[in-house]
Amino acid sequence: MVATQPIVILPENVKRYVGKEAQRMNILAGRVIAETVRSTLGPKGMDKMLVDDLGDIVVTNDGVTILKEMSVEHPAAKMLIEVAKTQEKEVGDGTTTAVVIAGELLRKAEELLDQNVHPTVIIKGYHLALNKAQEILKDIAIDVNPEDKEMLKKIAMTSLTGKGAEKARDKLGEIVVDAVTTVVDENGKVDKDLIKIEKKEGASVDETELIKGVVIDKERVNPQMPKKVENAKIALLNCPIEVKETETDAKINITDPAKMIEFIEQEEKMIKDMVDQIKASGANVVFCQKGIDDLAQHYLAKAGILAVRRVKKSDMEKLAKATGANIITNIKDLTPEDLGEAGVVSEEKVAGDAMIFVRECKDPKAVTILVRGTTEHIVDEVARAIEDAIGVVACTIEDGKIVAGGGATEVELAMRLRDYADTVSGREQLAVRGFADALEVIPRTLAENAGLDAIEMMVNLRAKHANEGSAAYGLNVFTGEIENMVEKGVVEPLRVKTQAIQSAAEAAEMLLRIDDVIAAEKLEGKDKKGGSEDFGGEDTNL
Missing domain, CATH: 3.50.7.10 (GroEL)
Known part of the structure; x- marks a missing residue:
């Protein structure tokens, strides 16, 4: 018998992960990223302190800022960060929501992979669920008049709640609405670049002002x-x-x-x-x-x-x-x-x-918001909150549609998607159910971050949606009660939700399609980077 020489195709310094190993590695990376920002979600979310290699400090609970500032090595994690960046660019808010949903979709996919459901089946099921979710969102959206300044202020205040600017949200909400409505063009479009944000520390947030010029x-x-x-x-x-x-x-x-x-x-x-x-x-x-x-x-x-x-x-x-x-x-x-x-x-x-x-x-078709705060870090965080609020008010003016906040929309979507799952044949039904369950991560996280009993809150929310037949019931994290979010003024633009769910689903689908990762070792090697060349397995470097 002739001994066969092994054929070496890839160079020595290349690592390769195939099949389930590659999928699990990518899923783990995505979940770690989602877990990182999850605690910042909602009005009771906590902040993160990020210190770069020069010693500069950023204190924020803005999802996209956290992910941009983090020094991330893993390629799958980088792909998830792109989701947050896209969300920020398109709508200006909902970055944490998008990443948290993507992480949960990956977690549900992992459970299905353990049951030997093929990745392409999961992807097809997620795709069906995404299309149905977009239909349901259009159905439950509420029309608003873009000139209704009171409603626009509520939308701005929902975005500002839970950020460094929260204590002055009444005044800041008015400033944001005034600024955005001033720069709307004749086609009803808003160019956010025409609202200049100038930052100066040394005064309280209440002294932030809008200059019509x-x-x-x-x-x-x-x-x-x-x-x-x-x-x-x-x-x-x-x-x-x-x-x-x-x-x-x-x-x-x-x-x-x-x-x-x-x-x-x-x-x-x-x-x-x-x-x-x-x-x-x-x-x-x-x-x-x-x-x-x-x-x-x-x-x-x-x-x-x-x-x-x-x-x-x-x-x-x-x-x-x-x-x-x-x-x-x-x-x-x-x-x-x-x-x-x-x-x-x-x-x-x-x-x-x-x-x-x-x-x-x-x-004036261009205005300036002069942001004030007692310290540099507070000014930066207030400016980030104002940018998010400008984004959501601009979306509402352009689209004229809103949905309820406080997890209400996600619970309604999950409930209707479960009904839809019964009409789907084959194993795709499992993926549609998984998608529905994944959406509930938002109200569950809101409850957890507020120190409430997440299981009890979820049971009460589902019961309220099933019995009342209204998509407006969400979680009031300040009282721990299930209340009508539209009446409470906790509302968000439809585009924030559609974009977040779409980005999350597409990112999860993309990661599930990968069954082979071929990665060259970093030039610095082991001595300098301490294992950065091996971005998989147990020691996931993020």
């Missing part, structure tokens, strides 16, 4: 300039107010001292002409994206014009939207028609830094 973290270029300009006529320049250098390298030889004086005078005249041009247009405030020459500053100050230089491009665009000004690339083209208007432009000190406030714009 733009706040710029700069100061006037010259102390001789006026600090405050009323009835401002604003010029936006995308060109420097200084002598242009020649395009090519040039050398000027001056042999006569008189010529030198003439040359300097000519430069001064060019700068004076530029300032005269600005003055002639009627502008009394100038925002310049480029530099402003010292001499130009002197002439502008003499003319009583407030000028700011090196303003960011994004801020220039917001100023244009807020004041109605046109951004000019050549001072010679500046006309009175290009100027924007604002009631008052002033330089004010905030937390020891000078900032330029452009207020009282007539019809």
